[in-house]
Amino acid sequence: MAGREPSGSENSHKGETVKVAIRNDVGETLITEEMAAVTFSTGSRGFRANFKVGQNGARYQVTVNAVEIGSKPAGAPKPKK
Numbered sequence: 757m758a759g760r761e762p763s764g765s766e767n768s769h770k771g772e773t774v775k776v777a778i779r780n781d782v783g784e785t786l787i788t789e790e791m792a793a794v795t796f797s798t799g800s801r802g803f804r805a806n807f808k809v810g811q812n813g814a815r816y817q818v819t820v821n822a823v824e825i826g827s828k829p830a831g832a833p834k835p836k837k
Contacts (some may be wrong), residue, residue, distance in 0.1 A: 775802045776820050786811060791820060799832040800824065 762769040773790040780786055791803035809816050 772803075774822065776805060776822075778809050778818065787810060789820075791822060796821075796823065799829045800828075801827040 772791055772793050774792055775788055777787045777788045787807065789805050789807045791805040793801070793835075794804045795801050796804075800823050802821060804822075805820045807818055809818055833835045
């Protein structure tokens with residue numbers, strides 16, 4: 757997603773994926789996963805992935821959200837805190 761990306765209604769991300777890589781402290785890639793396009797409960801659009809990764813004998817559950825800035829529909833209710 758380099759450069760200017762279309763925002764708002766210009767780009768719906770439907771059917772698109774984005775790859776995310778998790779690396780250790782020396783730069784070795786531990787896992788590469790695809791993030792699926794999603795519309796979040798707030799109405800914002802973006803990508804989401806959930807997966808597990810191992811490091812030094814421990815297992816970790818990872819959740820990654822990438823939210824498109826400005827993609828929430830106008831007049832959408834703000835989430836409750």
